[in-house]
Amino acid sequence: MALSSHLAKKHEFHPAGAGDLRSPCPVLNALANHGIISCDGRNITANQLKDALKYIGVGIDIRLGLVNSAYAVHDEHSHCGLRNLEQVDDSGIPKRYIEQNVKNEILDFGYRAHIVACAEAALFQGVFGEGVFRQLLVKYAKAVFQEERLPFNEGWTPRWFALIVPELAMLVLIILYFAS
Numbered sequence: 001m002a003l004s005s006h007l008a009k010k011h012e013f014h015p016a017g018a019g020d021l022r023s024p025c026p027v028l029n030a031l032a033n034h035g036i037i038s039c040d041g042r043n044i045t046a047n048q049l050k051d052a053l054k055y056i057g058v059g060i061d062i063r064l065g066l067v068n069s070a071y072a073v074h075d076e077h078s079h080c081g082l083r084n085l086e087q088v089d090d091s092g093i094p095k096r097y098i099e100q101n102v103k104n105e106i107l108d109f110g111y112r113a114h115i116v117a118c119a120e121a122a123l124f125q126g127v128f129g130e131g132v133f134r135q136l137l138v139k140y141a142k143a144v145f146q147e148e149r150l151p152f153n154e155g156w157t158p159r160w161f162a163l164i165v166p167e168l169a170m171l172v173l174i175i176l177y178f179a180s
Contacts, residue, residue, distance in 0.1 A: 011035055013149045022148075027124070029148040031056070046071045056150070057127050057159030062168060115172075118179055122171035126163040128156060132170055 011034040016022050021041030022029045031037045036052045037044050046067050053063045109117075128144065128151065129136035143151035150156065 011150070011152075014039065015148070016041070026145050026148050027056075027127075030144055030150050033149055054162070055158060057162055058123075059162035059164035061165045062123070062163060114179070115176070118175045119168075119172050121179075122168055122175050123163070125175070126168055126171050127159065132167060132174070 013033055014035065015033055016029070017040075020032070020039065022032070023041070028037070029041075031052045032039055032041050036055055037048055049067050049070075050063045053066065054060075058066070124141075124144075125136050128140045137151075137154065137156075139154040140151040140156050143149050143154055143156075
């Protein structure tokens with residue numbers, strides 16, 4: 001049995017049910033949909049989230065930074081924005097962005113937001129791609145972003161060597177170069 005088949009059976013996909021909370025982040029939702037973190041999206045501790053990120057190949061340095069900063073900003077009740085079809089327009093733009101742009105005409109996707117977006121893309125490439133200079137398979141991205149599931153069925157397996165800051169930094173720089 002292939003490793004990805006074994007992992008897919010160990011962590012079967014179950015989409016969110018009625019009353020389950022989901023995050024704006026499709027990777028967190030995929031982790032919940034596979035039961036790697038709480039399936040209902042509630043009461044997830046920092047340590048559980050760190051373990052889940054370790055499972056998909058995120059190194060300790062990145063895990064600590066991501067989780068500690070997320071838990072410093074949000075508590076269980078302060079960040080409840082769910083991502084679903086009703087929250088985006090026909091072109092995929094979040095309705096919240098459109099609404100806020102109407103209320104605040106100077107709303108801008110500025111340089112800092114650009115850096116953060118490139119870092120998120122780099123993290124995704126590092127975890128689901130095939131390294132710094134290789135491709136990210138579209139079928140992996142579709143599984144995560146469209147279906148909010150880990151792409152086990154498409155042949156993806158978690159990294160053998162964790163993604164750590166030096167590799168992530170290189171990916172961020174490459175993506176910034178091409179996204180500028």
